[in-house]
Amino acid sequence: MAWSRKDILHIEDLDLQEIQLILNTAKPMKEILFRAVKKLPTCRGKSVYNLFFESSTRTRTSFETAAKILGADTTSLAVAQSSLNKGESLLDTVRTLQAMKPDVVVIRHASSGAAHFLAKELKASVINAGDGQHEHPSQCLLDLYTMQEHLGSLEGRKILIVGDILHSRVARSNVWALKKLGAEVVLVGPPTLLPPEIKAWGVKTSYNLEEELPGADIIMALRLQLERQQAGLLPSLREYSQLYGITAARVQMTGKETLIMHPGPVNRGVEIESSVVNSVQSVIEEQVTNGVAVRMAMIFLLMGGGTSHVVD
Amino acid sequence: MWWIKNAHIIDPQQNIPEKGDLLIGEGKVLALKQNFTEDEVRAITKDRPWQEIDGTGKYLFPGLIDVHTHLREPGREDKEEIATGSQAAVKGGFTTILAMPNTTPVLDQKALIEYVINQGKKVNLAKIYPIGAITKGQLGKELVEMAELAAAGAVAFSDDGKGVQSGEIMRLAMEYAKLTGCPIISHCEEETLAKQGVMHRGIVSARLGLKGIPSSSESVMVARDLLLAQENSGKLHLAHISAKESVELIRRAKENGVDVTAEVNPHHLLFTDEIIAQNLYDTSYKVNPPLRTEEDRQALIEGLLDGTLDMLATDHAPHTWEEKANTFGEAPFGISGLETALAAVWKNLVVPGIFSPEVMVRAWSTKPAQRFNLAGGTLKVGEVADVVLFDPEATQLITEEYLVSKGKNTPFLGQSLQGFAEKVWINGQLVWDRKVEGKC
Numbered sequence: 053m054a055w056s057r058k059d060i061l062h063i064e065d066l067d068l069q070e071i072q073l074i075l076n077t078a079k080p081m082k083e084i085l086f087r088a089v090k091k092l093p094t095c096r097g098k099s100v101y102n103l104f105f106e107s108s109t110r111t112r113t114s115f116e117t118a119a120k121i122l123g124a125d126t127t128s129l130a131v132a133q134s135s136l137n138k139g140e141s142l143l144d145t146v147r148t149l150q151a152m153k154p155d156v157v158v159i160r161h162a163s164s165g166a167a168h169f170l171a172k173e174l175k176a177s178v179i180n181a182g183d184g185q186h187e188h189p190s191q192c193l194l195d196l197y198t199m200q201e202h203l204g205s206l207e208g209r210k211i212l213i214v215g216d217i218l219h220s221r222v223a224r225s226n227v228w229a230l231k232k233l234g235a236e237v238v239l240v241g242p243p244t245l246l247p248p249e250i251k252a253w254g255v256k257t258s259y260n261l262e263e264e265l266p267g268a269d270i271i272m273a274l275r276l277q278l279e280r281q282q283a284g285l286l287p288s289l290r291e292y293s294q295l296y297g298i299t300a301a302r303v304q305m306t307g308k309e310t311l312i313m314h315p316g317p318v319n320r321g322v323e324i325e326s327s328v329v330n331s332v333q334s335v336i337e338e339q340v341t342n343g344v345a346v347r348m349a350m351i352f353l354l355m356g357g358g359t360s361h362v363v364d
Numbered sequence: 365m366w367w368i369k370n371a372h373i374i375d376p377q378q379n380i381p382e383k384g385d386l387l388i389g390e391g392k393v394l395a396l397k398q399n400f401t402e403d404e405v406r407a408i409t410k411d412r413p414w415q416e417i418d419g420t421g422k423y424l425f426p427g428l429i430d431v432h433t434h435l436r437e438p439g440r441e442d443k444e445e446i447a448t449g450s451q452a453a454v455k456g457g458f459t460t461i462l463a464m465p466n467t468t469p470v471l472d473q474k475a476l477i478e479y480v481i482n483q484g485k486k487v488n489l490a491k492i493y494p495i496g497a498i499t500k501g502q503l504g505k506e507l508v509e510m511a512e513l514a515a516a517g518a519v520a521f522s523d524d525g526k527g528v529q530s531g532e533i534m535r536l537a538m539e540y541a542k543l544t545g546c547p548i549i550s551h552c553e554e555e556t557l558a559k560q561g562v563m564h565r566g567i568v569s570a571r572l573g574l575k576g577i578p579s580s581s582e583s584v585m586v587a588r589d590l591l592l593a594q595e596n597s598g599k600l601h602l603a604h605i606s607a608k609e610s611v612e613l614i615r616r617a618k619e620n621g622v623d624v625t626a627e628v629n630p631h632h633l634l635f636t637d638e639i640i641a642q643n644l645y646d647t648s649y650k651v652n653p654p655l656r657t658e659e660d661r662q663a664l665i666e667g668l669l670d671g672t673l674d675m676l677a678t679d680h681a682p683h684t685w686e687e688k689a690n691t692f693g694e695a696p697f698g699i700s701g702l703e704t705a706l707a708a709v710w711k712n713l714v715v716p717g718i719f720s721p722e723v724m725v726r727a728w729s730t731k732p733a734q735r736f737n738l739a740g741g742t743l744k745v746g747e748v749a750d751v752v753l754f755d756p757e758a759t760q761l762i763t764e765e766y767l768v769s770k771g772k773n774t775p776f777l778g779q780s781l782q783g784f785a786e787k788v789w790i791n792g793q794l795v796w797d798r799k800v801e802g803k804c
Contacts, residue, residue, distance in 0.1 A: 064571075143689050163691035164573040165645030184693065186573030221573060249576075252567040 055353040059171045059178040062187040064228040071229060074349050075197050077357065082345035084121060095122035095355050098155040102128040103146075104181070105161040110316055110340065111181050111190070115158045118347035124155070124355075146170050156354055159183070177354040179347075185219050190350060191315050192225035194343040196233070198335050199270060201342070202311055207234040210267050214240045214296055215274030215323055217257075218247060222315045223274060227253050238264050241296065244285040261296050265305040272313040273298045273324045289322050298324040303333065311335050365389040365409050366789070367400065368753060371419025375426060376726040377742040386424055388749040389414070391792040395745060419753060422786060425725045426743050427459025427750035428706065429732035431549075431627060432524070432603055432677035434698070435461075435492070437483060438476070439468025444682040444770045446483040446492065452680075452702040452769035453490035454796040457785035459750035460491040460732075460740055461680075461702075465502070466525035472497040472508045477516040489795050491750075493519045493738065498537045498548060504528050507540055514544035519736050522549035524603055527585055529555055534589060538598025547601040547625070547735065552585035552610070553653070562693050564654040568637040572645070574692060577654050579607035586610040590617040593624055601735065602626040604679050606653035608663030615672040625735045627677040628664050630705045634712050635775070636661055645692040648775040651681070652697035665718060668727060674735065676727045678705045682771020700771030704762055708776060710783030715756075749792040758784040758798065 053073055063071070084090060100119035104112050112128060119126045129149075140148075149157065154176045159167045164184030171178040182188040199206055211230055217223045217239045230237045237255040239246060246257055258264050265271075276292065286292050303310055312324075312334040320326040329336060366388040373384045373396065380396060387394040387408055395408050405414065430453065436444040446463075453461050463480055465471030471480065477494050484492030496518035500506045502525065510521060521541055527550070528534045534550070541548050558581035563569050565576020586602060590613055593600040605611060605626050614626050635655045640646065649655060667673040681698025688695050706728075713719045733741020740750040760766065762776045788796035 141686060141689070142691065142694075143686075161691065163693035165693075166691045168644050169691050184573050185575075218570075224571070224573060247570070249565070249567045249570040252570065 055357065059167075060189055060350055060354065061167050061171060061178065061180045063189050063192050063225040064187070068232045071193070071196065071232065074193055074346065074353065075200065077349035077353060078193075078197055078342070078345040081348040081352070082342065084348075085341060085344060090121050091123060092121060093123050094352060094357070095119070095124035098124040098355055099153070100124045100126045100156045100158065100351060101149060101154040102126065102158045103149070103160070104128070104130055105159075105166070106182070108160055108182070110343070111160060114340070114343045115179075115181060115190075115347050118344050119156075119351055121344070122348055122351055124351065142170075143173060146173055150174050150176065156351055179350055179354070182221055184221065186221055187225045188221040189225055190343065190347050191222050192229050193350070194339055194346040195226055195272070195313060195315070196229055197342045197346050198313065198339050199311070202335065203269060206230065208236060209269040210236045210238065211270040211272065212238050212240055212264055212268045213272045213274065214261060214298065216245045216276055216280060217241045217250060217274070218245045219277065219280070220274050226272070227255055231255065240264055242286065242292070245280070262302065262305060265302060266307055268306040268310050269308060270311045270313060271298055271303065271306070275315060275317065276319060276323045278319070293322055297322065298328050300325060300327050300331070303328060303331075309333060313339060316340070365412055365414035366417065366792075367405055367414050368417045368419045368424060371422050371424040371753065373424045373743065374721050374725045375743040376722055376730045378744055386743065386751070388751060388789060388792050391749055393743050393745050393747050393749050393751075396743060417753065417787070421757070423721060423754040423756060424743070425752055425754065426729045426741050427752050427788065427790065428457045428728045429460040429738060429741060430458045430678050430680065430702065430728070431462045431675060431732045431736060432629075433461045433463055433680040433702065434466065434682065435463045436467060436682060438479065442684055442770070446480065447487045448768060448770050449680070449682075449702065450484065450487045450489035450492065452767070454788045454790070455768060455785070456702040456704070457706045457752045457754065457788060458490055458702060459752070459788060459790045460493065460738055462519060462736065463492055463494050464522060464524045465495050465497040470497050470502045471495070471518075472500050472502070474509070474512050474516045477513050477518050481517045489790070491790065493517065493736070495520045495522050495524070495549065497521065498523045498528060499533060502526060504530055504533055507533070507537055510540055510546070511543050514546055518546065519738065520546045520549050520601065522551065522603065524549060524551040527551050527553035527555065531588055531592070535592050535596060538592055538600065539596055541599065545599070545737070547599045549601045549603050550585065550589045551603050552582045552589065554581045554584050557581035557584070561654070562650060563640055564637040564656045566637060566657060568641050572641060577652070579609055579656060579660070582607050582653055583609035583613060586613050590614065590622055590624060593617075594620060594622045597623065600624045604629050604632070604653055604677070605664065605667070605673060606632045606656050606660065608660045611663045611667040611672055615667070618672065625674040625731070626672070627675045628668055628673045629677060629679045630701065630709050631655065631699050631775070633661060633664055633668070634708060646775070647688045647690065647692055647695035648699065648773055648777070650692060650695055650697055651699050669719070669723065674727065675731045676709065676724070678702055680769075680771070682769055683773045684770070685772060688773045698773065699775065700767070700769050700773045703767055703769055704774055704776045704781060706785065707760065707781035707783045710756065711781050715782065749789050751789045752785050753787040754783065755786040755798070756783050758782065758786065760784055
């Protein structure tokens with residue numbers, strides 16, 4: 053199967069074969085990360101622009117690393133340096149960049165749908181690196197890669213996603229993908245962060261973490277934005293932590309060798325206990341490594357790759 | 365003098381034959397009858413020359429009256445001017461439009477009310493009546509000088525664009541407006557509930573990750589204002605009703621005799637929030653109040669049919685292309701409606717038989733004239749001749765070039781609509797002729 057899309061904007065729209073193609077392509081990419089010389093000629097002469105309108109360290113660095121290993125030239129624009137501060141519109145900024153003929157533009161923006169909006173304007177391929185509260189496809193793909201690496205098929209696996217579901221682009225992308233892969237997803241959080249309309253996503257929702265723990269193969273804790281408490285969605289971080297914090301005692305309640313995941317950055321002691329982050333079951337750092345491999349695969353496929361024989 | 369022959373005449377105000385002739389002269393409706401002979405016409409017109417128009421296959425109804433438009437002048441002439449808004453109005457079949465006061469500066473003083481009236485007269489197309497603000501600067505704190513503004517020509521008061529958050533200020537506004545006889549038009553929006561939302565809060569917003577505006581942000585204010593109007597016998601008009609809960613509240617209030625009227629916008633009758641998922645993040649569907657669900661849409665249609673909702677209004681909200689060419693979150697709310705609303709309603713609601721032409725004319729001409737005490741709204745003999753000759757078969761592809769309004773922000777761009785005003789008279793003067801495109 054060959055890759056045929058111009059952009060990667062949202063997981064909801066990708067079919068199972070496309071998801072699997074990216075994940076399969078990421079496998080040889082990961083091997084490269086463990087080589088002494090981490091450089092390929094594959095994308096030499098291609099340019100990748102990282103356009104981050106929202107601050108991000110890990111995602112931007114990960115995309116930049118991925119593009120550089122593939123041999124592409126990278127340019128990173130942070131919002132602080134951008135001409136948006138000089139009154140130029142988002143559209144004009146992007147048109148200006150288009151005129152410099154990039155091959156791939158990676159976009160992170162605080163508005164849901166921003167990547168869709170800009171993809172219509174750009175001739176370059178667009179990768180959505182997180183748009184508002186909508187989707188975060190590369191995070192989802194690295195999560196899937198990590199899950200499959202440990203568990204093989206995800207069919208019938210019980211996966212808990214715990215925390216601020218309402219505001220989470222990671223949760224949305226993962227729900228669509230995990231449904232396609234046949235996993236049993238349970239979304240857990242307080243009612244203010246898990247409103248009734250989320251039931252329409254077609255997965256189980258629950259306010260009670262401890263009831264859902266038995267049999268869980270994976271627990272994914274989401275980052276809790278501390279300003280949610282100030283906005284009145286939570287009475288206190290203390291009560292949140294008491295009800296939904298992932299502790300060692302709770303991990304034991306699964307009765308399994310449960311994988312612990314987190315998209316980062318972690319608020320230790322709020323959504324997850326420090327000892328759990330450091331435990332052997334935690335794959336949080338592996339997720340970061342796999343992120344580079346998955347992003348290499350995404351860039352590679354968009355640049356016209358398409359077979360699984362990507363390396364030498 | 366005009367003799368329009370054999371048209372399908374619609375005027376819910378009077379019992380008239382289905383097909384008939386209408387004579388216009390001296391700025392008025394001179395006569396209306398099934399068929400005139402030349403001798404009869406000569407007698408009525410006292411031998412002055414007339415022009416004859418064959419109205420076969422066409423409808424003739426009183427000029428439409430739009431009680432909710434944003435003409436943006438003064439202050440945002442890049443979005444719309446009174447001149448371009450007036451041209452758009454007559455082209456769209458509207459002979460009278462009410463201009464909302466959320467301009468820059470806000471229409472909260474006599475001189476500004478007079479300015480809008482004078483600009484309208486200079487253009488001399490659609491009749492333009494300004495709506496004064498309820499509070500100075502639309503800040504929700506101090507009432508405007510309502511008596512003076514009404515004397516200057518304001519026909520209603522509204523802080524449209526935002527809701528009056530203080531219940532006490534709203535109560536006082538309804539009380540004080542009794543000096544003028546003008547209705548208070550309420551933009552029902554409870555800001556802490558609506559805060560930062562960009563589309564209807566529901567299944568679609570949860571999926572698209574867009575912040576939601578719950579139906580309750582509208583309906584709690586509808587409930588408040590209805591209770592206030594009941595308590596103090598105020599005269600209330602509710603702008604752009606979008607939620608089914610609001611319709612039910614208004615229905616009950618009317619049963620209790622509250623002096624309330626309400627309007628609905630065509631886009632809320634035609635679209636639901638699903639369309640934002642189908643046309644991912646298309647900002648031409650971003651409007652406040654937001655497009656809600658199919659249940660809401662059905663409740664609005666039912667409300668208009670049973671009279672709970674009294675009138676149609678466009679909420680014509682022109683914006684520049686640059687403003688709308690942005691992310692869904694950052695683009696402004698609003699749909700430019702004057703030139704497309706009639707055809708969109710005709711094609712999608714009248715042609716399929718959901719509304720009769722009579723229901724449409726009652727909601728878009730008769731009721732607005734009655735509620736806001738305006739000339740027009742009927743074709744009774746002796747009334748001002750604000751008249752539309754309507755071609756139900758005319759089709760038109762909507763393009764940016766077609767629109768004379770500066771606001772090209774309509775979801776109908778690129779679509780073909782059906783049912784357009786062929787000729788429009790205001791005070792007996794022909795101001796729009798579709799056959800001579802652009803004659804204004």
